[in-house]
Amino acid sequence: MNARTRLAALLSAAVCLGALTACGSDDAKAEDPTPANGSTRGQGSESPAPSESEGQESETVAVPVYFVGETPQGPRLYREFREVPAGDPAAGALALLTSGDALDPDYRTLFPGGDAPTAQVDADPIVVDLPDESWTTAPDGMSEDDARLAAQQLVYTLQGIAQARTPVSIQLDGAPADLFGLGGELTNEPEIDVRALVNVTDPVEGATVSGSFTASGVSSSFEATTPWEIRSSDGKVVAKGFATAEGWMDKLYPWETEVDLSDVAPGTYTFVAMTDDPSGGEGAGPTEDSKTITVE
Structure with missing residues (x-):
């Protein structure tokens, strides 16, 4: 093992230790700013600023949506900035997330198809209302690891819209509920891990x-x-x-x-x-x- 490899091994151990001490103490502000040049449409050009046309609101806003891709560490979260209606950005983002409608063909979602949940991102905690009872348990074929990563898709997307590391409360018809059996209140895991x-x-x-x-x-x-x-x-x-x-x-x-x-x-x-x-x-x-x- 050469010196550079030994140094990498030592630093990798330091990362693991840092991840342990960072659990539950991630930055209070979600670092998901709009891209500097605003290019979210796929043509490499700037996105238009929110606008109104002939008295009709036609505003859009760029928000981070988290999908899943393969890495040497296993499945991990990848972020895309997407334009969604400014009136309810969470609804637009969750529709993309749950359908797996990523621009990048290497990305996918771990969520089942069907109706998307709704969310109140201006609440503390953020409130997510599930579309039906089937979401309270993991569907057939979903491993516990996949369920946890799917939950992180949801948490990171909503926290990115809220621009705050706010916990996410899961509800069904206004009552506390579990998401895929993981519990009723979700928090972000350290990003270095997910x-x-x-x-x-x-x-x-x-x-x-x-x-x-x-x-x-x-x-x-x-x-x-x-x-x-x-x-x-x-x-x-x-x-x-x-x-x-x-x-x-x-x-x-x-x-x-x-x-x-x-x-x-x-x-x-x-x-x-x-x-x-x-x-x-x-x-x-x-x-x-x-x-x-x-x-x-």
Whole structure:
């Protein structure tokens, strides 16, 4: 084992210890700001500000919706910013979450189909009313781990809308109830334990870019280094670099970098951000998040 690998092992142990001490003491404010450039539509352009047209309200707002994807650590949460009606953003977000209607084809939901729950995000605790009694127990085929991660999908999405780490109270017809048998009041688990260790905010899936673009996201990667690549349809790396996040180890931190496309021919590519792998291939490998982009 070389020195860099030994250092990685020591730091990994430190992460585990940090996660234990952080349980129940996550930041009071949910760090789910709207993307800096507002690109949530899939074209790499800014989202329109909330607006009114001819006296009719047609406002939308970007909110974080949490889906599930595969990582070397097993299934984890990935975040997409989506535009939903501003009048009831929780309803729009929960409809996307429960249906699994993610832009990224690598994402899915652990929730059963059917009607979405309703939520009051301005309450303390946040109140979720289940659509029917079937939601109080885990459906056939749902493991306990999947049930817990599904609950975290719900909690992180609603806390992101509320912008506060507020507990979530589960009800059925106005009375206390369980979600999948997990209990009636849910809290967020430390994000280092449930979120993918890298997540791309921009570019969004299906974005069209030219010249250069700003890539951004969050990560918890060795020494805050977040490598990225642009890959052609045959897997060839046509451009690469790295971003430096604002921190690492205890939670996910923002990163941002400018991507130069001057040497990339027009066409369809995959932008991939990943965690740094100091093990030299001895571990499970890096966590990745990828987005299909079109270069003009």
